[in-house]
Amino acid sequence: DDGDSDSEVDVASNKDCAAKTKEARDAGDLTEVSLQLQWVSQAQFAGYYAAVAQCYYVDEGLDVKIVEGGVDIVPQDVLASGDVDYAISWVPKVLGSIEQGAQITDVAQIFERSATTQISFKDKNITKPADLKGKAVGSWGFGNEWELFAGMQEAGVGVGDINLVQQAFDMNAFLAGDIDAAQAMTYNEYAQVLETVNPDTGKLYTPDDLNVIDWNEVGSAMLQDAIWAQTEKLSDAAYEEQTVKFIKASIKGWAFVRDNPEDAAKIVAESGSELGTSHQLWMTNEVNKLLWPSTNGVGVIDEAAWKQTVDIALHTKNETGATIITKEPPATAYTNEYVEKALAELEEDGVDTKGADFEPITVELKEGGK
Amino acid sequence: MREGRGLTLAAFLSRFRGVLLGVLGVAAVVAAWDLYKAFGPEQGVLVGDTRILPRTTDLAMPHSWEMLQRFGEPVTSLRGAPDAFSAVYDASMFSLGLAARGWVIGVVVGLVLALAMSRFRIVESALLPWVVLSQTVPLIAIAPLVRRWGSEIEIGGYTWTSQDSVAVIAAYLAFFPVAVGALRGLKSPDQTHLDLMHALGVGWWRTLLTLRLPASVPFLLPALRLAAASAVIGAVVAEVSIGLKGGLGRMVIDYAVAASGDPAKPWAPIFGAVAIGLVAAGAVGLLGLVLRPFRLTGAPR
Amino acid sequence: MTHAASDPTAGHAAIQVRGAHRVFGKGRKRVDALSAVDLTVAAGEFVSLIGPSGCGKSTLLRLVADLDSPTSGEISVFGKSARQARLDHDYGIAFQQSGLLPWRTVAGNVELPLKLHGINSDVRRERVEELLELVGLTDFAKSHPDQLSGGMQQRVAIARALAESPRLLLMDEPFGALDEITRERMQNELVRICAETGAAVLFVTHSIPEAVFLSDRVVVMSPRPGRITGVVDVRADGMVAAHDRSAGAREEEGFFRAVGEVRSLLHGTPEPASAARGVDNR
Amino acid sequence: MTHAASDPTAGHAAIQVRGAHRVFGKGRKRVDALSAVDLTVAAGEFVSLIGPSGCGKSTLLRLVADLDSPTSGEISVFGKSARQARLDHDYGIAFQQSGLLPWRTVAGNVELPLKLHGINSDVRRERVEELLELVGLTDFAKSHPDQLSGGMQQRVAIARALAESPRLLLMDEPFGALDEITRERMQNELVRICAETGAAVLFVTHSIPEAVFLSDRVVVMSPRPGRITGVVDVRADGMVAAHDRSAGAREEEGFFRAVGEVRSLLHGTPEPASAARGVDNR
């Protein structure tokens, strides 16, 4: 491990690919491409890691370097400033940046569904947004809070009506009862709770102990992980072509994750993720549920969903009374042009890009995610 | 000076009294921790609504031996995963390396500033307030900026890496005590000594080398030690901030995810940070041994 | 070790101060540290400056050493400007606080002037040996200053002042920090050393017996403005030239006569009214 | 302001030291700071201790003040143990560094002993006024020590030592840090104050003229081990009792005779060979 967040994915599990990559690199056949993640390495980004490990990028002539994120890293700004070629970020977070002058475009909406939920213990009786009133409600901030606020606003609960608490990386505040309803990604924090021993029973918590408010069901879900590209460079044919190739290989990676969740989890772990094995697999499986089955093919931006996201971004107020954006985003904010090309090519190659008969696996979480 | 055998233990005790008491002090803290955990109320001690003593649940306060034990266990259940001790050790060394780079940069910058300020009064009045002000800027706010600006830099074949950013951020904390301490040190020589140099017709540079630098050592050493501790803190904060892989900062983020199921785990990087902080400060302390003659006061016997 | 013979500037007085004024501050804070001071020190002569605190003794000495410049008036050292004399290393200087560098050994302190002036190390070693012999500290060459007593430190400082065999020594209360018994011993030493080197000395002190015992002439000063109020020629009181005195000189009649003279010159100036109520004029 | 008349312990000597030993350290580091010291100071008597550095002057004074205890031997103050005398506030003490508390005003420093002993504030104020009058610092009551000259600081320290009208004053080189001219003035003051209060004084000094000028008797000590080598009765040399002297006493013949006697007692003890080469024995 060279200890650098600009680290390359070092995949030992696939010897063939490692050799192939080296060969192609030495021959000078590859174009260097960098991808900025939104957070540190974990199965949330399994598709991209798999695409590297399975040589899908190399097959497209791309030498992809995955750059991890951090607490203070704003992927869309790293992209807008030209430090990387593509970035993964949530649409609501980027809409604000676009209004601030970042010229970037959503070229593939990888996650179709939102993974953000608000969870609470059964005894708190919080089953719908209206129940949050007067409660200690956790949120991470950093742009992760808008679905919560939108859901509450819909139900007539203002930000001032709750005791809003900044949530840490861990779920201890929730478990200790400091927070009544905590924000939880289905693929991460929800699992963290289920990996913890319930002191009352001596066994792990189960889904039966929890009430979950799912923003997809409430109707305030917003679009999450998408691949973003630099708007200006999209007028450059080479970059356009490269974008198609990048999307194509990425989706192929995600298809691999769908079909081989165990292997995918292992690939991510080998990329340096410190998460426990069962936790990693859980995350892989949950992330799969966000993509598959896909309505229009993975990556296609659904206009209704986009509109819902923009609407919420325009009208939801946070604790200071601000909204994400004050005016409609420019037309360049998203395009299906490249993803459709990529899907067509994948179709030709016989890759299933809809996963209509996708069935999630069952993952047993171990204590501490081990 | 012949001593009976019976005396050796007493002599040993008196010589290592400081060390023994130090160990005892740490033991007392550990004992207090476990005793409180054993007998303190589950929800801690509250005065009104304010909790003044912590909760004693396993989640809030793992047993001290669990934290220790945790070091012997593998980090993940992945085959070939290193035990937590070696993981923390590696991360600590990585962070220590970055802190050392930051320290060196900070020391150089601090010294240059101090030299300029001690040479020209106007530079001192113009810069010193800003040097003080610089330390009121929250580190986390500048970390992403440093990374962003750094990525614009490309000198020759060298491209800026995130490691460089971390080192620079560590230097941002480290330069301050050095600048202030060295300034005081450089201005510390007695008028008598300065008069002597003048009477000998010696210029500024020779005076600097013969008098001011040696005279600044007693001020510089504590400053360098403080800078070492600051550099470690800066490096860890910066790692958290920009998510740099390999060090303790990143380990804080990674292990936090396991905090609920494995409450002892997040303590590992804390111990690592304390250890390298002490190592860094101690290493600079060794420098003090080398420079011992310069710490003499010259007061007559 | 006397140099006058081979010196082109021989014949000049060691120090010549003419109409020197030195004013510090301005407006209400103006202090006339020195006013219309005239003073000549002949080559090889030992002259002491004495007077209450603040009368400008140090200021005068610093003007001669070119550590400060006069507001008006002229100062020449061996016929050159004070600045030129400083750059030519024409004088050696010793201060009240011995001013040794604590991190250098005794030898290192003594050789400092030589080293700074680029004398090569063999010559330096030899000279340092000679000097330490002179001040009786050969055995302490490798000690650090804080291992020495105050008196020994002062001897090191004197050795350092003598390092370049200057024909003029400037000393600002070099024994001020010593107890009286050590001090008397140091005075005896200084007489011996001056006799051996034949240097002229300008010596600042607060002590009447010290001034009288050491000097050919004692210059008495008074403050506000700092000026010379009188000069006592100790030789005229029947004592031998300063270089030739022995410890016993302190018991001679001429000594007591000169002490009395200096004391009355010092206290004779009518004191301000407040002094009677006990406000001393430091 | 003398108290002897109304005092039950009157008739006792102020200080009686019998066979006092004080040893510091052990093994190779053992120092015999005091060895077999006998000394009696009568009530109202002024006795000076003089001797080279390290001869045990301060140690002896500290034993009397009960700031330290003898290894063997007996010390009584006004017939009581030193400890009892301290607890009874039987003495006042003044140190070389005046030892004023810099954060208290002059008045605050002077009243400190009274305050510590719970004297009420009206009485305190009156007494402080009296004392400041005595030392001539009435106008400086509200000043802080760092605004005073060294001489004035020492006067404050003396006033503090006198605060409880002790019949015994212990003074450890109180004028050591002053220049000679200020020092002579302070000596004159001290003579006057002692005459007014009639207290006995044990006075440590390095200065021969000071000891002679101030004292009824001068006790000469020598080091390693610290012991008394002689006592000079100044009155026997033809001077009046210490309390009755004037500044002019310094010009009297008896003064010079006593100075000579003390000097020869001090230097007369054969010095170690090294001293001739200039190693002073501090």
Place this chain on the structure above:
Amino acid sequence: MTTVASAAPARDTRARLPITDVRWSTVLAPLAVGVLVLVAWEWVVDAFDVKPYVLPAPSAIWTQVTDHLDSIVKGARVTGRNALIGTLAGAVLGVAGAMLAGSFRFVDQMAAPVVAALAVIPIVALAPVLYSMFGAAVDTGRIIVAGISVAVPVYLNTLRGLRQVRQVHLDLMTACAASRWQVVRTVTLPTATPYVFTGLRVASSLAVIAALIAEYFGGPIGGLGKSITSSAASSNYPLAWAYVSGAIVLGLLFYVVTLLVELWFSRHHRPS
């Protein structure tokens, strides 16, 4: 055991304020530098069309400051309250601990490694576990973090101050047969006070930073730290820097207030 004493009158040996003689240049020079830097900064951003996510222009930041002054002040109040309570608690703890360590050598030696460890713990590592221990929905964790960052320098400085007590003063107290408590009140504490303040001065702006960084890791919403991250997360860098300037001003405020308290205190004890 030397008789060599400086001829200077008994100087107040206590640590001095960092205010030497105030001249025009000491006020004007830093202001000139500040103005120069601001102007150059504005010019660079303008001339090279620097994007706000690289470097926002001072004018843009200023606009945000004026637009969001309410919210900045509100945030500063929250963060400042935590820092203030932490500072006070830390100072009391530091002084009390130092007095204990000053009176009993074994306490000092036992505490040494613990204090050294506390001095090098990064807040980022400590904050999360403190939230677990003391609760994440309250400010306690933040206050403790601020308290620790104050207590350590105050402890170390006070201890140093206590060691400056001069032997003469102790001798004087013995000679006056003063009680233990009288010694503490008349000599020990006054000697150490300026050192306490030196420690406080160093620590005061640290407390603000500590309280602010702790906000990154949880706790009630409303402080400056949280506002900085929210604005930065939505790429509103001028606003983020407006909050950062709020934090800087708050840190300076703490510094200046401790300085003034120190001045007042030394005045109170020593009218010049």
